[in-house]
Amino acid sequence: MNTTQTGNIKIRVTNLTFSYKGRRILDGINENFEEFAVTAIIGPSGVGKSTFLMTLNRLWENIPEAQMSGKVEIRFNGGLRDIYERSFSSSRLRKLVGTVFQKPNPLPMSIFRNVAFPLKLSGEKDKGLIAQKVEGALRKAYLWDEVKDRLAQSALALSGGQQQRLCIARSLILEPEVLLLDEPTSSLDEKAAEVIEDLILHLKERITILAVSHYLDQVKRIADRVVQVDLWQVRK
Amino acid sequence: MKGYVEKLVIGFSWFSMMTLLFAVASIIGYLCLKGYSSLDVRLIFGDTSALDALLLRKQVFNGLFPAMAGTLVLVVMSVVWAIPVGIATGIYLAEYANARIKGVFNLFFDVLAGIPSIVIGLFGFALAVFLHKHFSRTIQPCLLLSSVALAFLVLPYLIRTTQMALEGLPESTRFGALALGATKLQNIYYVLLPKSLSGIMSGVILAIGRCAEDTAVIMLTGVVASAGVPRSLLSSYEALPFYIYYISSQYTGPEELLTGYAASIILLIICIVLFSAAFLIKKRLTYIAFYRT
Numbered sequence: 001m002n003t004t005q006t007g008n009i010k011i012r013v014t015n016l017t018f019s020y021k022g023r024r025i026l027d028g029i030n031e032n033f034e035e036f037a038v039t040a041i042i043g044p045s046g047v048g049k050s051t052f053l054m055t056l057n058r059l060w061e062n063i064p065e066a067q068m069s070g071k072v073e074i075r076f077n078g079g080l081r082d083i084y085e086r087s088f089s090s091s092r093l094r095k096l097v098g099t100v101f102q103k104p105n106p107l108p109m110s111i112f113r114n115v116a117f118p119l120k121l122s123g124e125k126d127k128g129l130i131a132q133k134v135e136g137a138l139r140k141a142y143l144w145d146e147v148k149d150r151l152a153q154s155a156l157a158l159s160g161g162q163q164q165r166l167c168i169a170r171s172l173i174l175e176p177e178v179l180l181l182d183e184p185t186s187s188l189d190e191k192a193a194e195v196i197e198d199l200i201l202h203l204k205e206r207i208t209i210l211a212v213s214h215y216l217d218q219v220k221r222i223a224d225r226v227v228q229v230d231l232w233q234v235r236k
Numbered sequence: 237m238k239g240y241v242e243k244l245v246i247g248f249s250w251f252s253m254m255t256l257l258f259a260v261a262s263i264i265g266y267l268c269l270k271g272y273s274s275l276d277v278r279l280i281f282g283d284t285s286a287l288d289a290l291l292l293r294k295q296v297f298n299g300l301f302p303a304m305a306g307t308l309v310l311v312v313m314s315v316v317w318a319i320p321v322g323i324a325t326g327i328y329l330a331e332y333a334n335a336r337i338k339g340v341f342n343l344f345f346d347v348l349a350g351i352p353s354i355v356i357g358l359f360g361f362a363l364a365v366f367l368h369k370h371f372s373r374t375i376q377p378c379l380l381l382s383s384v385a386l387a388f389l390v391l392p393y394l395i396r397t398t399q400m401a402l403e404g405l406p407e408s409t410r411f412g413a414l415a416l417g418a419t420k421l422q423n424i425y426y427v428l429l430p431k432s433l434s435g436i437m438s439g440v441i442l443a444i445g446r447c448a449e450d451t452a453v454i455m456l457t458g459v460v461a462s463a464g465v466p467r468s469l470l471s472s473y474e475a476l477p478f479y480i481y482y483i484s485s486q487y488t489g490p491e492e493l494l495t496g497y498a499a500s501i502i503l504l505i506i507c508i509v510l511f512s513a514a515f516l517i518k519k520r521l522t523y524i525a526f527y528r529t
Contacts, residue, residue: 059411064335091417099415105408107427109526118416121426170416 010035010178010208011056012080016070018051020063025051028070031227035075038200038209040223042216043230049212050102052229053180056210057097058083058090074178095122098171102183104163106155106170111147114155114166118174133173141169142199161192168199179203181211185218197222267504271497279498280304295464300499305465306473307506310383310454311447317387318394318443323436325391326398331424349392357456360385364457377458380469385453390443397442401435402428430525437518444510448503451477476503 011033018026025048033039041049054060055068073080076096083093095118106114113120115134124130134151138144143165147158155166164184171179181200185193200209200222213219219226281289282299289296296302325345329338360381367375405428413427414420429436459478466473476499483496 057415059414062410062414089419091414091419091422094415095417099411101408101411101415103408105412107412107526113526117413117426121413121416121418121422174417 008035008075009033009080010075011210012071012073013055014071014073016052016055016068016072018048018055018060018066018068020051020067021065026055033208033210034225035208036204036206037224038204038211038222039225039227040219041210041212041227041229042214042219043228047229049229050182053099053182053210053212056083056178056180057094057099059094059099061090076177091121095174096176097178097180098174098176099180100164100167100171100182100184103187104160104167106158106163106166108154108156110152111155111158111166112151115170115173118170122174137169137173138166140172140203141165142195143169159192161188161195164188164192164196165199168196172203176207178208178210181209183212183214186214193218264504267497267500270494271499271501274491274494275498275501279495280502292465297462297464300476300479300495300502302463302465303474303476303479303499304502304506306379306459306463307448307476307503308510309466310379310386310473310475311444311506311510313379313383314386314390314447315440315443317384318390319440321387322391322394322439322443323398325395326402326436327424327429329395330399330402331420331428345392345395348388349396352452353389353450354452354456356385356389357453360453360457374470376470377456377472378470379458379466379473382454382457382459382473385457386447386450389450389453390446393442393446394436394439397439398432398436401432404435405431426525430522433518433522433525437514440514441511444514445507448507448510449477451481454478455481476500476506 009032013029013031013033016026016029016031017024029052041052043049051060054063055072056074060066060068072083074083074097075081081088083097107117109117112134115137116130119130119133135144135148138147143162146162147166155163158166164187168179168184184200185196188196197218200211203209204224211222213223277286278299280286280296280299280301282296282301284294284296284299284301288294289299289301325341329341333341361377363385364375364377364381409427409431410423413423418426454475455478458472459475460472461474461478461482463472463474480496480499480503483492483499487493487496
């Protein structure tokens with residue numbers, strides 16, 4: 001594989017094979033991802049870019065007729081850990097590995113409740129702490145100044161770009177160590193996309209980011225490293 | 237050629253819709269026209285004063301009030317039995333069952349949906365006889381038994397609409413909360429169920445209508461022509477659809493037949509009231525699920 005890596009390995013994928021309804025989508029993939037870097041995952045439609053992300057947060061387990069084999073390890077607290085280990089629950093994993101989807105998916109509730117939703121899922125009751133964390137997450141996602149006066153309004157009234165940053169803030173509130181972005185700007189206009197690109201570059205100081213992208217110029221701007229999924233298939 | 241066929245299809249669809257509208261309008265219009273004249277306070281409360289009847293201080297002997305109360309209690313009870321079971325089963329089928337179990341259960345519930353109500357009534361009656369013989373002499377066809385039998389009658393609707401509503405949710409909705417660390421149960425409770433409330437509601441409304449209308453089941457499980465306002469779950473009771481049924485088959489004069497129409501209007505009004513209540517509850521639940529802070 002890529003032997004020029006210098007930093008710490010955050011994610012190690014070994015011999016990963018994935019099939020859906022008996023059709024093989026990913027075949028024997030070996031790949032490492034560095035800590036605190038943005039890795040862009042590119043390739044033509046339908047080669048399994050999004051599927052690959054789903055093997056890192058175990059979301060595929062909710063898809064009937066999907067099958068996976070191989071090993072995925074992520075470094076948490078210093079040591080690489082097999083994320084498919086029995087004792088590692090998928091909900092715990094997903095608090096450490098955040099995901100932002102192609103289309104912004106805020107819930108039909110207020111801005112504040114949207115961002116605080118993951119804390120509610122974790123059973124956090126301390127209202128002061130929740131308010132503080134919501135503000136922190138919104139600031140990190142460059143959204144605080146735009147929404148601070150209307151936190152109680154419905155999140156669905158925000159623009160597409162704002163909604164997507166809201167979703168990023170919602171993922172950030174749990175302080176994940178890895179952030180998976182599945183074409184985060186493809187449903188946005190150029191200006192909104194720019195803000196999000198800027199945000200990604202800022203976030204990588206603390207978070208390891210894997211981003212699926214279609215746009216080569218975007219990839220050039222944000223990525224430290226580029227992985228081409230269709231070449232994986234050839235390399236097997 | 238293609239344009240011609242398309243026009244034909246659109247024309248037929250339009251015609252079908254108009255037929256349906258006409259049918260609904262003419263049924264309700266006919267009812268109102270016929271029943272309007274005999275619809276008054278005397279019809280409902282008879283010779284008893286309305287206040288005394290509503291406060292249950294005096295029994296109404298020659299009015300529809302006991303039948304109205306019976307129908308209202310019966311429908312509410314049946315739906316209260318059926319909703320938790322139906323929704324839970326729907327959740328199980330949509331979210332937990334594997335393909336094989338799903339296939340088997342779907343077949344079962346389709347069969348249950350296809351059972352004529354008179355057969356369910358017969359089953360309820362047989363159950364009453366069994367309980368009477370083997371457990372207690374005091375058990376007889378009664379309000380409780382009717383409501384349970386009716387609950388079985390409407391269960392398939394609730395199961396199917398819940399299942400359909402959940403299965404119809406797009407993957408983006410499904411994965412949103414999961415990606416934020418929600419467990420399967422949290423996802424169902426916080427996102428999937430609130431998002432399917434509208435779909436589930438249509439099942440509940442169907443169920444209410446079916447419970448209010450059914451005569452066959454209650455005829456065999458406890459309804460009688462004269463019982464007064466229901467006093468206990470284990471007593472027999474009166475109900476509007478049964479009143480309409482026996483008035484229309486045993487009326488002694490045109491006047492009496494007209495009260496059947498009036499009773500039908502009252503039954504419709506009770507349904508509308510229950511539908512509105514169901515709708516308000518749904519709105520309130522959605523609000524609580526998503527907007528309460």
